[in-house]
Structures are given as C-alpha cells and as structure tokens.
Amino acid sequence: MSNGTSNNGTSKMEMRVTVSGEGDIVAARQAARQMAIALGFGSVDQSRIATAVSELVRNVVRYANGGRGEVLLHELPSTPRGVGIELVVADDGPGIADLDLALHPGYTTGPGLGMGLPGTRRLMDETTIDSSHGRGTTVTIRKWHR
Amino acid sequence: MVHVPIIRVADTLIATVQDELLDSDMLALQEDLAATLERSGVGGVLIDLSAAATVDSFLGRLLSDIATGARLMGANTVVVGIQPAVAISLVELGLDLKGVHTALNPERGLAWLLKMNDNRSGSNGRGQH
Numbered sequence: 113m114s115n116g117t118s119n120n121g122t123s124k125m126e127m128r129v130t131v132s133g134e135g136d137i138v139a140a141r142q143a144a145r146q147m148a149i150a151l152g153f154g155s156v157d158q159s160r161i162a163t164a165v166s167e168l169v170r171n172v173v174r175y176a177n178g179g180r181g182e183v184l185l186h187e188l189p190s191t192p193r194g195v196g197i198e199l200v201v202a203d204d205g206p207g208i209a210d211l212d213l214a215l216h217p218g219y220t221t222g223p224g225l226g227m228g229l230p231g232t233r234r235l236m237d238e239t240t241i242d243s244s245h246g247r248g249t250t251v252t253i254r255k256w257h258r
Numbered sequence: 259m260v261h262v263p264i265i266r267v268a269d270t271l272i273a274t275v276q277d278e279l280l281d282s283d284m285l286a287l288q289e290d291l292a293a294t295l296e297r298s299g300v301g302g303v304l305i306d307l308s309a310a311a312t313v314d315s316f317l318g319r320l321l322s323d324i325a326t327g328a329r330l331m332g333a334n335t336v337v338v339g340i341q342p343a344v345a346i347s348l349v350e351l352g353l354d355l356k357g358v359h360t361a362l363n364p365e366r367g368l369a370w371l372l373k374m375n376d377n378r379s380g381s382n383g384r385g386q387h
Binding site: 134135137138141142145155156158159160162163166167170217227228230231234235 | 277279311352353
C-alpha cells in the first residue's frame with residue numbers, strides 16, 4: 113500500500129491508494145472519508161462515500177488480477193452543483209462480462225451478496241463503469257454538495 | 259490483524275466493532291463468538307457498532323450470519339449503536355439486516371436480551387408457570 117496526498121495552495125486535493133490486499137479496503141475508505149471531510153461533506157455523505165469505496169475496493173481485492181488495483185481520489189473543479197469528489201477505482205482484472213447483470217441487485221459470480229455495484233449507484237450521484245471482458249474494470253463515482 | 263475482545267457480562271457476550279477492522283478480523287470474531295458461546299453457555303450476544311463509521315455489505319452479511327449462528331446455538335443476538343449516517347447508507351446500499359434484532363444503544367439492547375432470556379427460561383420450565 114502506498115498513499116500520496118497533495119494540496120499545495122490553490123491546486124485541487126488529490127490522493128492515491130494502491131490496492132494489493134484486504135487492508136487496502138480499510139485504507140481506501142479512510143482516505144475517502146478524510147478527503148470528504150476536508151471538502152466539507154456532511155456525516156451522511158461521508159458515510160455514503162466511504163461505503164461505496166469499500167464495496168468497490170472489495171470487488172478489486174476479490175475479483176481482480178491478484179487482487180491488485182488502484183484508487184485515485186480527487187476534488188473536482190467547482191461547478192454550479194457545488195463542490196465535488198471523484199473516486200476512480202481501477203484494476204486490470206478479468207473485467208465484467210455482462211454489465212447489465214452486474215448492476216442487477218443480488219447477481220454475483222463470487223461469494224458476495226451482489227449488492228456492491230447496484231448499491232454504489234444508489235449511494236453516489238454519478239457512477240460510470242468502463243469494463244470489458246479481459247480488459248480490466250474502471251469504476252468512476254462522483255458526489256456533490258453545495 | 260486486530261483481535262476483537264469478547265467480554266462476558268452476566269448472561270451476555272459483548273463485542274465492539276470498529277471501523278479499522280479487516281474482513282478477516284470480522285470472520286475471526288464470528289468464530290470466536292461461536293466458540294465462546296459453546297464454552298460459556300450464555301443466552302445472549304450483543305454487538306456494539308457505535309464505533310463503526312462504515313458498515314458495508316460484507317459486514318452487514320456477517321452480522322446476519324453471526325445472529326443466525328448464535329440462534330442455532332440457542333442464543334439471541336442484538337446489534338446496537340448503528341449511527342444515523344450508517345443507517346441511511348445501509349438502506350441505500352439495499353441492506354436492511356432482516357432477521358437481526360437491533361436497539362438504539364447497549365442499555366436497550368441488554369434490556370431486550372434480558373426479556374428474551376426470561377421468556378426462554380420460562381419455556382424451559384425454569385420460570386414461574
């Protein structure tokens with residue numbers, strides 16, 4: 113696990129968590145909560161963001177190539193929607209064969225509940241999934257607050 | 259690895275779950291609780307989540323599994339102290355912890371366990387009938 117933080121003056125906040133084992137599920141959600149607090153998100157949003165990251169990083173640890181991947185967390189440029197946080201969870205694992213199925217609550221190919229992806233979509237404002245069979249998975253999630 | 263201590267108070271086992279616990283720590287707690295139940299023969303398990311800032315689908319399912327396992331061994335389980343933000347996140351995640359009895363705080367949880375175990379000893383013929 114390696115973490116990096118940068119926030120020099122006016123530049124946007126950015127953090128990175130390398131995922132290589134189950135300890136990084138905790139590391140990633142703590143980093144996400146820390147950044148959410150720094151950006152002024154309230155306690156419910158902090159919990160939503162930390163929970164979503166926990167789900168996504170667990171998917172990496174469970175399903176990706178050797179359980180390896182990366183989480184990039186950064187502050188988004190301010191918009192009329194307010195302040196935003198973006199988290200990009202990426203791996204080069206086997207990819208998701210059928211995205212529609214993977215987004216269906218209760219569907220799983222592993223030992224979990226199949227709540228991760230559909231639940232993450234409900235917890236966050238925007239969720240984008242880029243995956244194809246054999247080419248890894250990148251899930252990008254965003255949350256905004258005024 | 260973090261070893262979660264299990265405290266016995268009268269007829270109840272108490273375990274406190276924190277945010278920093280790994281999946282494997284929680285699986286170890288599940289086994290420890292079952293083994294301690296067998297050894298001690300108590301009638302109740304109380305799991306305190308007031309220090310857990312994040313409850314995801316893994317932990318949610320494990321709480322259900324712990325409660326089911328304890329019930330199969332004749333003990334009642336109550337989960338207490340779920341923070342408001344955690345409750346909202348769990349609902350949005352799609353987990354309602356059906357089958358897990360919950361209480362606002364440890365005091366109310368213990369009161370429920372006491373009531374349940376009074377009923378239990380009653381049906382065993384040890385109560386006043």
